[in-house]
Amino acid sequence: MTPALLLHGIGGRAALWAPSVAALAPRPVIAMDMPGYDGKGPALASFEALADAAVAQLNAAGITEADVVGHSLGGMIALELALRHPSRVRRLVIVASSPAFGSRDPAFRESFLAARQKPLDEGIGMAGVAAALVPAMLGPAADPGAAPAAMAAMGSVDEAAYRATLAVLTGFDRRADLPRVTQPALLIAGEADQTAPPRGMARMAEAMPDARIIVIPGAGHLLPLEAPGAFHAALLEFLS
Known part of the structure; x- marks a missing residue:
């Protein structure tokens, strides 16, 4: 079976993928902690460096x-x-x-960063x-355990790494490159997601040569x- 690499979001940790690791068994799975998130480095x-770090995890295994x-920021990676x-x-x-940060406007970027960093300040x-x-x-x-x-995961993230990753996030834009994604792709959206709304993910799927989207009701x-039930059913069906 092809191994799986799981990439968490900006407020996540590798440990959040534990139910997915179990659902994917006996397939080999690497759940990667983003560099710096454990406070050890x-x-x-850049996103290039994050992608290269993921490849290094594959190489090591x-x-x-x-x-x-990939979920959220992990989807960008x-x-x-x-x-x-x-x-x-x-x-x-x-x-x-999504295939890009929300806006190319520098003022929006600065406003976003200020709003996210103010509570930490x-x-x-x-x-x-x-x-x-x-x-x-x-x-x-939402499941009561979500x-x-x-x-718990977000509370364990190293603050300096979170701040640095926020800055990296605001520079991401791969919209023009979506037609070059040659791999079969599945996009999974939450019906009630205001951060990455289904309509935006649908446009993303339309721009990719071999992609389809699933929208999970109420998520x-x-x-x-x-x-987790609907998510893992969709994931397993696609990967098999």
């Missing part, structure tokens, strides 16, 4: 080709990986993500940020946690 300063699954190292990706799964820490952000990301049908798991931005 620096965050990386002796894996030449993988099915790559997965897209970068598929474009930058196409021979390393058999199938691509992009979950609750005020000293509430990552746990406080998680408590403020996570509930608003959930859809009306919020506690997401808040928000954290849909692997919110609707």
Whole structure:
């Protein structure tokens, strides 16, 4: 079976993929912690570097080709990986993500960064940020365990790495390159997701040569946690 590489979002950690690792068994799975997120090293300063770090994880495990699954920011890294190292990706799964940061306007970028960094500047820490952000990301049908798991993961993220990764996020734009994505791709959207709305993900799928989209009813931005049954059913059907 083709190994899978799982890439978490900006507020996530590799541990959040534990239900997916179990659902994918006996397939070999690597759930990657983003560089710097465990506080043991620096965050990386570009999507190119993040994609290369993912390839380094594959190399370390002796894996030449993988099915790559990315959630939110991880979906952006997965897209970068598929474009930058196409021979390393058999199938691509992009979950609750987009092909670009929300706006090219420098003023929007600065406003976004200021809003996300202000709570940290005020000293509430990552746990406080998680408590403020996570509930608003959930859809009306979220599994009861989704919020506690997401808040625990985000609260454990190294603050300096989170700040650095926010800055990296605002520079991402691969919209023009979507027609070059040659791998079969599945896009999974949450019906109630306001961060990566289904309509935007549908446009993304339309721009890719071999892509389709699934929308999970009642789910928000954290849909692997919110609707694990529906998410894993779609994932397993596509990867098989």
